[in-house]
Amino acid sequence: MTTIIDGKAVAKKVNAATQTAVAELEQQGIKPGIAVIIVGEDPASQIYVRNKNRKATKLGMHSVVRQLPVTTTQAELLSIIAEYNSDASIHGILVQSPLPKQINEPLITMAIDPKKDVDGFHPTNMGKLITNFPGNYPVANTPRGIMTLLAEYGIDPAGKQAVVIGRSTIVGKPMAALLTNANATVTVAHSRTKDLKALARTADILVVATGIAHLITGADIKPGATVIDVGMDRDADGKLVGDVDFDSAQGVAGFITPVPGGVGPMTIATLMQTTVELAKWSDLSE
Amino acid sequence: MTTIIDGKAVAKKVNAATQTAVAELEQQGIKPGIAVIIVGEDPASQIYVRNKNRKATKLGMHSVVRQLPVTTTQAELLSIIAEYNSDASIHGILVQSPLPKQINEPLITMAIDPKKDVDGFHPTNMGKLITNFPGNYPVANTPRGIMTLLAEYGIDPAGKQAVVIGRSTIVGKPMAALLTNANATVTVAHSRTKDLKALARTADILVVATGIAHLITGADIKPGATVIDVGMDRDADGKLVGDVDFDSAQGVAGFITPVPGGVGPMTIATLMQTTVELAKWSDLSE
Known part of the structure; x- marks a missing residue:
């Protein structure tokens, strides 16, 4: 049984919380x-x-x-x-x-x-994330949204093997940092990785962010694993698909995000969430 | 045949280059x-x-x-x-x-x-390292010294499996970033990692920075692997030992750093190298 992670539903929940936070800030x-x-x-x-x-x-x-x-x-x-x-x-x-x-x-x-860096890409914010620095700072929205999805579905990374395929500043690197900070054992794989598919099969949590349509199929997934698909690719027919072949992954993965409707809606919801936080923090002394 | 990586000899070489650089800067x-x-x-x-x-x-x-x-x-x-x-x-x-x-x-x-951060621990410098930012910035000296050792011994991390045990700001995290930037596939392991020893055995390059004396033995090393021991521990007799059991690792590892005389001398030599670079960069416009 594969549970499909409903990014739209979680995004709606995040947006509702954001709307409440906006109303509260308005009072101030x-x-x-x-x-x-x-x-x-x-x-x-x-x-x-x-x-x-x-x-x-x-x-x-x-x-x-x-x-x-x-x-x-x-x-x-x-x-x-x-x-x-x-x-x-x-x-x-x-x-x-x-x-x-x-x-x-x-x-x-x-x-x-850095205090207005809503994308979380400034080196100072990336450095704080990687070193798990105390205090408030923005974190890249796509990986942060993925952490929200994991939490919503009760998936605790602690003690798990996580494999992140892709090492971009936007997704792969902050994703690896967030998972490490959450006590997962994290491997960052990329285009130079040998035997990528064997590595993917070791993952309890597999995050795929390569931009290569259907790179990962069901055969590359550990049974029961959580599969997070960050891809927004087009197949030969121009249809929007992910980096994971959803059909063959179904029945193998324990949890999977669809494309569309998985990670995508979370990124924009998290961007809004971060904006409100930056507004809130701007009112605090250092 | 295990090659013992001579940290003292490489440190001497780095120091000689530093001395030359100091003399050149003096001219300016x-x-x-x-x-x-x-x-x-x-x-x-x-x-x-x-x-x-x-x-x-x-x-x-x-x-x-x-x-x-x-x-x-x-x-x-x-x-x-x-x-x-x-x-x-x-x-x-x-x-x-x-x-x-x-x-x-x-x-x-x-x-x-951050321009005087000779340890490379400031979030801005850590963030630049993790995102492989262009330009000049200081990098934590222990992991940077380890990269120098690898280069001196002709060990190219590209395409290799690297496992870094320990996730400190001082060693583990910048080490993982340097190895990823050098195109290794890097796993960061730590106290919450399950089956650490099986993971260690997958490593072509194994960096151990835990502070636990003799945590890793020959049985945990892939034959031919490069083993970098960052430990400076005391055994029951008060003798200085590493995180790796050097005796059992010999004959299994391809390359190994001894304790003392491996990573230790490189850290201080690299600190001096970084100081000279910061002086050089301070003279350049942004």
């Missing part, structure tokens, strides 16, 4: 604000940004979308980030990826005030 | 400076600090030891760090562990200017 005269900066007209990015803006507005937040031309220079983008860094109505700043090639992405990441 | 009017702050009279810490000071002086650097009483307050320590942060003659600041209990260690770590 704080309206959480998010600024999303988008450079260029990439159609997928346009959709993501529109969805984030709608969700933030719907939850009662202040939401700004800053559309910039694809020809925006590094200096112009830095100056806009500086503007939001010092804008008290904005608690979270997000620069939508991908950026055009004239922009030095690491410099942009570094330019965002 | 820069004398690398390190400030080591020690709070209290812990005998082991006193020895470490004395050794660091001697080595720095011997290599031609400016070396300051700031001995503080065990009763030093948080505010006093922060003010001394601030003093060195703005002292142009100091390029590296190290606060010796352990600190007395009235001191909030994470706050101290955060207070050191």
Whole structure:
């Protein structure tokens, strides 16, 4: 029996809590604000940004979308980030990826005030996460949303073998840190890993974030394992599929996230959750 | 046939390069400076600090030891760090562990200017390491010294299975990041790991940093593996031993670091190397 993890339902629950938190902050005269900066007209990015803006507005937040031309220079983008860094109505700043090639992405990441780094990609926040630093700081939303899913389904990583396939800053690395902090024994696998499928079969918790459609099939899954599919891929027919072959994984996995409807809805819900937290923390002394 | 990795010999080589770099910087009017702050009279810490000071002086650097009483307050320590942060003659600041209990260690770590963070423990530097950030930043000296040992002995981590036992900020976590950045498939194990010894046997590169004398024996090592022993433990007779039982590991491991004479000498040599780099980088524009 495979339990399908319902990301939509959990996201709804997270959003409800966010809405309550927004209302509570309003009583204190704080309206959480998010600024999303988008450079260029990439159609997928346009959709993501529109969805984030709608969700933030719907939850009662202040939401700004800053559309910039694809020809925006590094200096112009830095100056806009500086503007939001010092804008008290904005608690979270997000620069939508991908950026055009004239922009030095690491410099942009570094330019965002770590206290407004709603994506959690700033090295200071990543370093705090990896060292399990005390105190409040934002954590990358996709892996954090996955931790929420695990908690909602009563899956405790402590003492388990976890395998994270993919070592991106956005998913793989913060995911590994969160699972290690939760006392799992974590292996980070990637394109240079030998015998990936044998490794995948050792996992009690398998997180797949490679962007390769159907890389993992049922035969690569330990019976009863929890399988988290971060992929948003297109198959030969243009259909949205995950990095895991859902059909063959069913009956093998103990728990699995579908694509769509698994990790996806959690990322945006967690982004909203983080924005509200940043607003709350901005009101606290150091 | 087990090759014993000669940490003393490699450290000597690193120190010779450091001495040359110091002489070159002198030509540009820069004398690398390190400030080591020690709070209290812990005998082991006193020895470490004395050794660091001697080595720095011997290599031609400016070396300051700031001995503080065990009763030093948080505010006093922060003010001394601030003093060195703005002292142009100091390029590296190290606060010796352990600190007395009235001191909030994470706050101290955060207070050191990341550009003078010679230990590489500041979250910003840890975050850069974990995300393999471009540019120059200090990296924790023990794991970095281990990478130097691997390189000296022609051991390329790419495509290899690496197991790091221990998840400290000082060794385990930055070690895992360095090995992942070098394209190994890395597992971080710790006290909550189940069947640690079976996991150890899967490792082509096994790094043991637990502080448990002789935790790993020859039976836990994959034949031909590279075994790096970070332990500095005492056995029942008070003799200095490692986390690996050296005698039983011999003949099984392909390469092994002895204790003493393996990782230990590399840590201090790498600390000196990092100090010189910080001095060099301080002269570059952002």
